[in-house]
Amino acid sequence: MSFQAEVFKILIASPADVEEERTAISQVISRWNDLNAERENVVLLPVKWETHSAPLMGDRAQGIINNQVVHTCDMAIGVFWTRLGTPTGVSESGTTEEIDWFIENNRPVMLYFSSRAIEPKKVDLEQFKNLKDFESRMQKIGLTGSYKSIEDLREQLLGQITNNVRDLLQGIPKPAPSESEVKEKVKTIKKIAKSGKIYIEDYEKDGEIRSFVVKGDTKPIKEEIKELGGKWNRSLMGWIFPKTRELEIAEFLKQRA
Template sequence: MAFKATVYKILIASPGDVDEERQAIPDVIARWNNLNAESSGAVLLPVKWETHSAPLMGSRAQAVINEVVETCDMAIGVFWTRLGSPTGVSESGTAEEIEWFIRNNKPVMLYFSSRSIDPTKLDIDQYKALKTFEARMQKIGLTGSYTNLTDFREQLLNQLSINVQKLISGSNSPVPSQREVRERVKSIEAISKAGQLYMEDYEKDGKVKSFLVKGDTKDIKDELKDMGGRYNGSLGGWIFPKTREVELAEFLKNQRKK
């Protein structure tokens, strides 16, 4: 029998080394829907970039994917040995997606696999970057861990139910003021961005026509100035027009590789 329900879009975010988990998450979501959709009046829709985005010229690749990301209500992130490739805006595409959810005060469920690793296949630089990222996320309190795929499925189903109930109800805790939300997000974002070079849209009069390069820019300030950047102390970054986004993303991506 038909029933009315609100559809919540759940982003599946991960690097390329957790394919089994990426396949398991839609199965767990389908199981949750079978058990809870009618009684809760909510249906969960899994979203993957490979099935919900299309190529678009004239924009950096992650920016195209972000158009899909920004339609989602919650994210599930999974990591094992890799963090992913830098985007210019963040240290990886997956990290950039997660940072968007943090910045917009939307729920994020992060899992880090502790199953065994073949040392002959391990990219040491990627693994170090992942562990640094994990440590930052632990300070925010977003992380969980699992030992195998069965463990992951069981944890995800249980914790998904808890988080979806919070999503439906808007949380049982008192609703914070807009100022409290901004301060909380600012504090969390400062932790998640610690030690990074990154780009951030700058909105003025309700429009985004420029962006900021922020973080530890001391060693590249001359290059940023030569590229037409203007430092704004009150905003804490170098301002560029939006038309330079792809160029600056490539420049910052190369800085991370050094």
């Protein structure tokens, strides 16, 4: 049966070396619609420049894409692997120009950087350096996530899309935190880690800390943690999240304390 629904457009932003990821993101959005659209009265529409823009003279190429595609979207998902893209004359690449616009306009942005294996001979070193510089800039304002496989990306996206849809429905803007705000939130994380029935611990693997674990009496908020993308680890007796989401999860736990 038909139903009334609000439509949100999601821009899929990326350079040219992540075609598999772009396809996966569209599939995840479709899966989200199958699971949630009728219950939430929301339909998500994936938007790509190659399918939603048309040839037009009178402006630079990225400017045309911005007007026809980017500025009409409610949310963006950016994904990167080895390349940043081609400079536009305004930004380091078309993708970064799009992402910067979403940040400046307080619209939700989800950024993912691949940790998949790379063949060194196929890497453009200048592009890779530019990408790492951009990733570092985004990490300072807490906007990045990482994935080790296409399936890992799918799993993370499905839950995180839900969080941003809820914010859109409530009209909550997504301003990027300043570096000073990030430092202040880190202090809050440390306090949460030392007190209360639920706490956070870093998870070290292979000599690196890329994840953290939420432990303690999580049973009352188990379903919410699962929706946020937490993965239960029986041996650690806690919920694992990537380190890049520590601020977000700490804020969630603070609200539930």
